[in-house]
Amino acid sequence: MRALESILIDKGYVDPAALDEIIDTYQHDVGPRNGARVVARAWTDPAYLERLLADATAAIAELGYGGRQGEHMVVVENTDTTHHVVVCTLCSCYPWPVLGLPPAWYKSPAYRSRVVIDPRGVLAEFGTVLDPEVEVRVWDSTAELRYLVIPRRPAGTEDWTEEQLADLVTRNSMIGTEVLAPVAAPTVGIRDHADGGGGAS
Amino acid sequence: MRALESILIDKGYVDPAALDEIIDTYQHDVGPRNGARVVARAWTDPAYLERLLADATAAIAELGYGGRQGEHMVVVENTDTTHHVVVCTLCSCYPWPVLGLPPAWYKSPAYRSRVVIDPRGVLAEFGTVLDPEVEVRVWDSTAELRYLVIPRRPAGTEDWTEEQLADLVTRNSMIGTEVLAPVAAPTVGIRDHADGGGGAS
Amino acid sequence: MNGPQDLGGQMGFGPVAPEPETDEPIFHEPWEARALALTLTAGALGHWNIDVSRHARESLPPAVYYGSSYYEIWTRGLERLLVDAGLVGDDELASGSALHPAAATARPPLAAAQVRPSLAAGSPYTRPTSTPPRFGAGQRVRTINDHPTGHTRLPRYARGVEGTVERVHGCFVFPDTNAGGDPDPQWCYTVTFAASDLWGRSADPRSTVSIDAFEPYLVPAS
Amino acid sequence: MNGPQDLGGQMGFGPVAPEPETDEPIFHEPWEARALALTLTAGALGHWNIDVSRHARESLPPAVYYGSSYYEIWTRGLERLLVDAGLVGDDELASGSALHPAAATARPPLAAAQVRPSLAAGSPYTRPTSTPPRFGAGQRVRTINDHPTGHTRLPRYARGVEGTVERVHGCFVFPDTNAGGDPDPQWCYTVTFAASDLWGRSADPRSTVSIDAFEPYLVPAS
Numbered sequence: 001m002r003a004l005e006s007i008l009i010d011k012g013y014v015d016p017a018a019l020d021e022i023i024d025t026y027q028h029d030v031g032p033r034n035g036a037r038v039v040a041r042a043w044t045d046p047a048y049l050e051r052l053l054a055d056a057t058a059a060i061a062e063l064g065y066g067g068r069q070g071e072h073m074v075v076v077e078n079t080d081t082t083h084h085v086v087v088c089t090l091c092s093c094y095p096w097p098v099l100g101l102p103p104a105w106y107k108s109p110a111y112r113s114r115v116v117i118d119p120r121g122v123l124a125e126f127g128t129v130l131d132p133e134v135e136v137r138v139w140d141s142t143a144e145l146r147y148l149v150i151p152r153r154p155a156g157t158e159d160w161t162e163e164q165l166a167d168l169v170t171r172n173s174m175i176g177t178e179v180l181a182p183v184a185a186p187t188v189g190i191r192d193h194a195d196g197g198g199g200a201s
Numbered sequence: 202m203r204a205l206e207s208i209l210i211d212k213g214y215v216d217p218a219a220l221d222e223i224i225d226t227y228q229h230d231v232g233p234r235n236g237a238r239v240v241a242r243a244w245t246d247p248a249y250l251e252r253l254l255a256d257a258t259a260a261i262a263e264l265g266y267g268g269r270q271g272e273h274m275v276v277v278e279n280t281d282t283t284h285h286v287v288v289c290t291l292c293s294c295y296p297w298p299v300l301g302l303p304p305a306w307y308k309s310p311a312y313r314s315r316v317v318i319d320p321r322g323v324l325a326e327f328g329t330v331l332d333p334e335v336e337v338r339v340w341d342s343t344a345e346l347r348y349l350v351i352p353r354r355p356a357g358t359e360d361w362t363e364e365q366l367a368d369l370v371t372r373n374s375m376i377g378t379e380v381l382a383p384v385a386a387p388t389v390g391i392r393d394h395a396d397g398g399g400g401a402s
Numbered sequence: 403m404n405g406p407q408d409l410g411g412q413m414g415f416g417p418v419a420p421e422p423e424t425d426e427p428i429f430h431e432p433w434e435a436r437a438l439a440l441t442l443t444a445g446a447l448g449h450w451n452i453d454v455s456r457h458a459r460e461s462l463p464p465a466v467y468y469g470s471s472y473y474e475i476w477t478r479g480l481e482r483l484l485v486d487a488g489l490v491g492d493d494e495l496a497s498g499s500a501l502h503p504a505a506a507t508a509r510p511p512l513a514a515a516q517v518r519p520s521l522a523a524g525s526p527y528t529r530p531t532s533t534p535p536r537f538g539a540g541q542r543v544r545t546i547n548d549h550p551t552g553h554t555r556l557p558r559y560a561r562g563v564e565g566t567v568e569r570v571h572g573c574f575v576f577p578d579t580n581a582g583g584d585p586d587p588q589w590c591y592t593v594t595f596a597a598s599d600l601w602g603r604s605a606d607p608r609s610t611v612s613i614d615a616f617e618p619y620l621v622p623a624s
Numbered sequence: 625m626n627g628p629q630d631l632g633g634q635m636g637f638g639p640v641a642p643e644p645e646t647d648e649p650i651f652h653e654p655w656e657a658r659a660l661a662l663t664l665t666a667g668a669l670g671h672w673n674i675d676v677s678r679h680a681r682e683s684l685p686p687a688v689y690y691g692s693s694y695y696e697i698w699t700r701g702l703e704r705l706l707v708d709a710g711l712v713g714d715d716e717l718a719s720g721s722a723l724h725p726a727a728a729t730a731r732p733p734l735a736a737a738q739v740r741p742s743l744a745a746g747s748p749y750t751r752p753t754s755t756p757p758r759f760g761a762g763q764r765v766r767t768i769n770d771h772p773t774g775h776t777r778l779p780r781y782a783r784g785v786e787g788t789v790e791r792v793h794g795c796f797v798f799p800d801t802n803a804g805g806d807p808d809p810q811w812c813y814t815v816t817f818a819a820s821d822l823w824g825r826s827a828d829p830r831s832t833v834s835i836d837a838f839e840p841y842l843v844p845a846s
Contacts, residue, residue, distance in 0.1 A: 001433040001436050001437055001440075001477060002433070002436075003495075003498035003499070004440065004477065004480070004481065004495070005436055005440055006498075006499065006500075007490060007494050007495075007498070007499060007500050008440060008443075008444060008484075008490070010499070010500040011489070011490070011500050011503075011504040012504050012511065013443075013444065013447060013489060013504065013507060013511055014440065014443045014444065014511055014512075015443070015511050015512065015513055015514055017513075017514035018439075018443050018511070018512045018513060018514045018516070018517050019436065019439035019440065019443060020439075020514070021514045021517035021518065022438065022439040022442050022443065022517055022521070023429075023435040023436075023438070023439050025517065025518060025521060026428060026438070027428055027429075027435070030521075031428075066522065066524065067521050067522040067523055067524035068520075068521045068522075068523075068524040068525070069524070070524065071524040071525065071526045071527060072526070072527065072528065072571070072572075072574075074569075074592075089408070089409050089410035089557050089559075090407050090408060090409070090410075090456075090460075090555060090557060091407060091456055091459070091460075092472065097524075100428065101428055101438070103420065103421065103423070103426050104421065104426065104430065104472070105418050105419070105420040105421065107472040108415070108418065108472075109409050109412070109415040109468065109686070110415040110416050110417060110418045110419070111418045112409040112410070113409040113410065113411065113412040113413065113415050114413075114415070114418070116410045116411060116559065116600075116611050117410070117411045117559075117597075117600075117601050117604065117605075117771060118606065119606055119609055120606055120609075122418055125417050125418045125419070125420070126418070126420055132608070133608070134608070135608045135609065135610070136606060136608065136609040136610075137594075137609070137610050137611075137612065138609065138610065138611045138612070139612050140410065140557065140560075140611060140612065140613045140614075141614065142555045142556070142557060142613045142614045142615070143555060143571075143574060143577070143590050143614035143615075143616065144452075144527040144574055144575075144590075144614075145571060145590070145592070145614050170423055171423055172420075172423050177420070178423075202655040202658050202659055202662075202699060203655070203658075204717075204720035204721070205662065205699065205702070205703065205717070206658055206662055207720075207721065207722075208712060208716050208717075208720070208721060208722050209662060209665075209666060209706075209712070211721070211722040212711070212712070212722050212725075212726040213726050213733065214665075214666065214669060214711060214726065214729060214733055215662065215665045215666065215733055215734075216665070216733050216734065216735055216736055218735075218736035219661075219665050219733070219734045219735060219736045219738070219739050220658065220661035220662065220665060221661075221736070222736045222739035222740065223660065223661040223664050223665070223739055223743070224651075224657045224658075224660070224661050226739065226740060226743060227650060227660070228650055228651075228657070231743075232650075267744065267746065268743050268744040268745055268746035269742075269743045269744075269745075269746040269747070270746070271746065272746040272747065272748045272749060273748070273749065273750065273793070273794075273796075275791075275814075290630070290631050290632035290779050290781075291629050291630060291631070291632075291678075291682075291777060291779060292629060292678055292681070292682075293694065298746075301650065302650055302660070304642065304643065304645070304648050305643065305648065305652065305694070306640050306641070306642040306643065308694040309637070309640065309694075310464070310631050310634070310637040310690065311637040311638055311639060311640045311641070312640045313631040313632070314631040314632065314633065314634040314635065314637050315635075315637070315640070317632045317633060317781065317822075317833050318549060318632070318633045318781075318819075318822075318823050318826065318827075319828065320828055320831055321828055321831075323640055326639050326640045326641070326642070327640070327642055333830070334830070335830070336830045336831065336832070337828060337830065337831040337832075338816075338831070338832050338833075338834065339831065339832065339833045339834070340834050341632065341779065341782075341833060341834065341835045341836075342836065343777045343778070343779060343835045343836045343837070344777060344793075344796060344799070344812050344836030344837075344838065345674075345749040345796055345797075345812075345836075346793060346812070346814070346836050371645055372645055373642075373645050378642070379645075403635045403636065404633055404634050404635045404636075405634075405635050405636045406636055411626055411771055412626050412627075412686070413625045413626045413627050413773060414625065414626075414627040414628060414682075414683065414684070414685055414686050414689075415685065415686065416685070460636075461636065462636070463636055463637070463638070463690075464634070464636050464637065464686070464690045465687065465690035465691040467636075468685075468686045468687035468690060468691075469687040469690075469691055546824055546825075547822075547823070547824040548823070548824035548825045548826055549633055549823045549824065549826040550826060551635060551826070558780075561824075562784065562824075600769075601769070601770070601771045602768055602769040602770040602771065602783075602784075603768075603770045604770055604771040604772060604773070
């Protein structure tokens with residue numbers, strides 16, 4: 001790698017400062033926090049969710065995200081009867097502007113080969129066990145469309161702000177390998193007792 | 202390999218003399234000369250050919266060949282309109298009693314993957330170019346049947362003995378990756394001249 | 403091509419074993435960051451498109467593809483692309499240093515100041531067309547069962563299968579020809595298959611798989 | 625399983641490059657002869673059948689399978705079989721020497737004097753049956769499109785395809801169950817496919833491919 005880099009720099013094909021700028025972009029600026037903000041907006045603004053489902057690329061651009069590997073976005077929304085999960089069996093297509101660079105497992109032959117034929121088995125390896133009645137929909141990114149999953153909003157977040165919600169959204173929940181856990185209600189001393197603390201600690 | 206062998210011998214699972222006996226068998230006794238004798242008999246004895254096509258295992262046993270990896274034989278006969286070629290895409294099934302152990306190319310992913318989808322392209326890599334009108338029939342040994350191809354008897358061998366014919370039959374012609382070339386008629390001084398030796402030597 | 407990249411439904415790769423999301427670094431080794439950045443900057447020279455580069459990777463021998471990490475695959479693919487474009491010589495790769503004068507490049511090297519604007523702009527793959535789409539949402543279609551030796555984006559598991567058009571996305575560059583330099587734009591559709599139509603009795607009983615399929619991959623269901 | 629062994633129609637392995645027949649040695653290295661002989665003698669101990677041993681080989685990780693020569697695959701498969709049978713320990717393989725007492729074997733070790741008679745006898749795979757074959761020569765059939773995770777002998781390229789029964793061979797041990805120790809004999813048929821039904825437009829126009837298919841792989845053509 002170092003040898004290839006020095007060949008390309010020595011021949012003047014590549015500006016080393018451009019390399020650093022690319023790395024800095026994906027190390028620090030473009031990552032799953034972008035997608036989390038899209039999800040939090042969708043959870044709190046029904047009109048935004050509607051625009052997102054109708055034209056995801058434009059709706060995501062409203063929040064300032066777009067560009068390379070996110071030129072043509074599709075958003076799919078989890079419900080209590082349908083769970084979506086995204087893969088690229090043929091390479092590693094992934095929505096960079098909203099999720100950053102893909103994790104290693106997303107590019108692994110194990111994930112790429114199995115999630116289309118045994119989605120529930122793969123999800124279980126992420127600790128995600130779905131109700132057998134829930135339909136699993138797998139999206140194989142075989143063209144230039146890139147997929148973002150809107151996970152289900154966790155119970156217990158009814159009065160949370162958009163910013164608080166965004167902090168809750170994980171990368172894996174936007175790929176579809178994870179569901180977000182319910183948020184515990186703020187604990188109150190008296191209610192703890194009222195619930196009966198028999199087996200506590 | 203040496204380590205595995207010594208473990209198995211030290212534990213008494215394997216008799217070293219049995220190893221040598223197996224190797225000796227396939228180095229010296231069981232090989233494509235057996236199949237060549239089957240082919241030569243089929244060329245010279247129409248009743249034998251008929252028995253071979255009807256029950257290859259029994260007909261081959263008439264010549265004393267049979268056993269491991271040849272328990273269930275099928276013989277297919279090349280004609281001027283049909284050419285047969287044999288493969289095992291899933292492993293390396295091969296008729297040991299008549300052809301011995303398979304050559305390296307027969308077990309290679311290149312051969313196993315391509316001969317079923319591009320048989321003429323593979324045959325060309327053996328120098329075998331068939332008339333485009335000839336039908337190519339590929340036999341993928343997916344069960345316990347083992348296949349032997351009867352190549353076409355070369356022109357010019359009309360008065361050859363069975364023994365002479367057997368010497369002519371190549372292993373590859375019995376797998377189907379080769380066709381046997383016509384045999385040059387014995388040269389006679391006068392005919393050489395009569396043919397017109399203009400460009401000779 | 404039915405190459406090592408066509409992984410859908412293949413077996414033997416073991417469990418997924420994801421790293422915990424909060425612990426996983428963006429790059430596992432410093433060289434991976436360089437591999438990514440080199441691939442993007444070299445691509446910006448304009449000598450190949452996304453399908454040419456995908457085909458370079460999938461054309462690696464299966465033993466190499468499966469024996470390499472993902473950024474190793476990218477690096478080996480990049481080396482192939484650079485040599486094929488005449489920008490780098492095999493002798494330079496072998497020696498590890500520049501031995502020949504630079505070739506003329508189709509576009510100038512990417513400057514650092516252009517990086518963020520260029521990443522933010524992306525490069526849309528849609529193209530204008532005057533032909534209407536042949537299929538519409540809700541229509542039953544069957545995928546073709548071809549096995550081209552060149553680049554294609556119809557995975558092997560989804561060939562010769564009936565499904566339903568779910569969405570018409572627009573007209574996009576066609577990977578099969580674009581890998582040879584001809585964008586030949588085609589309509590692109592999301593097609594959804596019942597898992598049981600893809601996998602038979604092995605199928606998850608309540609699941610579907612959707613692919614994005616180009617119009618030449620589809621015929622009306624019979 | 626859709627493992628690395630299922631090579632029909634896969635691409636990327638390059639040309640065949642056969643060695644000239646008259647020059648090719650029976651074993652390219654002395655250790656290959658030992659690998660063959662060890663596989664046969666260890667098999668004679670009676671702890672596994674042909675389908676168990678095939679499944680051990682095809683279960684090797686694809687990077688290992690494609691990165692190994694054929695006798696290397698046999699050797700790695702044999703190691704797995706020996707460990708699974710409790711005849712050899714992983715620690716013995718790691719250390720390269722026997723560390724534990726021998727286990728009782730199902731059959732006694734093969735004696736040198738038995739080798740030639742045993743090879744000449746072979747072990748037929750046909751079994752008696754009282755059920756008649758479901759299909760007959762000339763009948764049109766369709767192969768099922770299942771994708772079992774265990775052993776099977778219906779290659780992926782020949783699934784979900786219509787063909788013609790060419791020959792009824794008899795009733796044989798069924799690999800899919802035999803790999804788990806249950807021979808469950810089934811009728812076996814040669815089924816012939818037009819190349820165009822297997823490969824579409826990629827097909828050789830005048831060619832067929834025949835497989836030997838067990839009855840559970842087949843349904844009547846619709």
